[in-house]
Amino acid sequence: MEFITWALVIVAVLAVVLAAWRFFTLRSRGTTVILRHLPQNGLHGWRHGTLRYNANDLEYFKLRSLSPMADLILNRLSVTLLDRREPTAEEAVFMSEGSRVIHIKSKNEEIELALDSHGEMAFTAWLEAAPDARSEHSISAHELQRFRFGEFGKGTQKDK
Template sequence: MEFITWAVVVVAVLAVILLAAWRFFTLRSKGTSVILRELPQNGVHGWRHGLFRYNGNKLEYFKLRSLLPMSNLTLDRLSVTLLDRRDPVSDEAVFMSKGVKVLHIQSNDDHIEIALNTHSEMAFTAWLEAAPDARAEHTLNARDFNRFRPGKDTRKNR
């Protein structure tokens, strides 16, 4: 019985190590470093280091100290609004790099702060601004689509 217990423990430890290694090596090379916290928070509490990975209209956030094989948070570009941009306060500057800006965003009803360096902030705002405006989106009906087909003369006979 003791052998079975040790075997189960060894298999569990190996599984955790493999999962951690897989997550570390696959995400580290494909992500953007970020520090994120969900609001409301008091003081400097709630900040978590992690990675952003852009995936089309989705932004996936992976916590640095998590073993989940999927993202810990997913943001949809069409639901994200940039509310404010600020410098870190003195207590936050202790664990953040120089040149970091803190962005306050809203996604649906969730308020989130993200700390990004200059290049990451530029990439994030470019990704955000590239979203199509929901008011401008419309679908063309078949009649409108056929009107603009290549090779079709759209001028009326005179």
């Protein structure tokens, strides 16, 4: 019986340490957000969390989660901004003052994000900084070196 008690205490301590680590590390390095997946009715589905920008990925961490991994990852090239709106009167009760709701689509999933003005600006800048898919092409390291030294298009020594 004593073994079971100690095991439960150890599990509880580990859960508290993991929750504290996640809370303090993510809150200090991310943007506060309230997110919900659509379709939803009324006030249902809103979840508090943190957004973290990681190159071409946007990582969402739920506030009430113990997982060390992101709960949702969106790739910048698959995200489309559909609409912006002001929160409804009911939504404004649990959102910070000055929040706006952004409606996005990622692949086949529609999501609403409630962000303050700084968060909205950061999200929009991250989204607009996406490279144009048409301009992405691969170039070998050798071609890049030739281009860098002004030899691109002149051919190699063997060609002459």
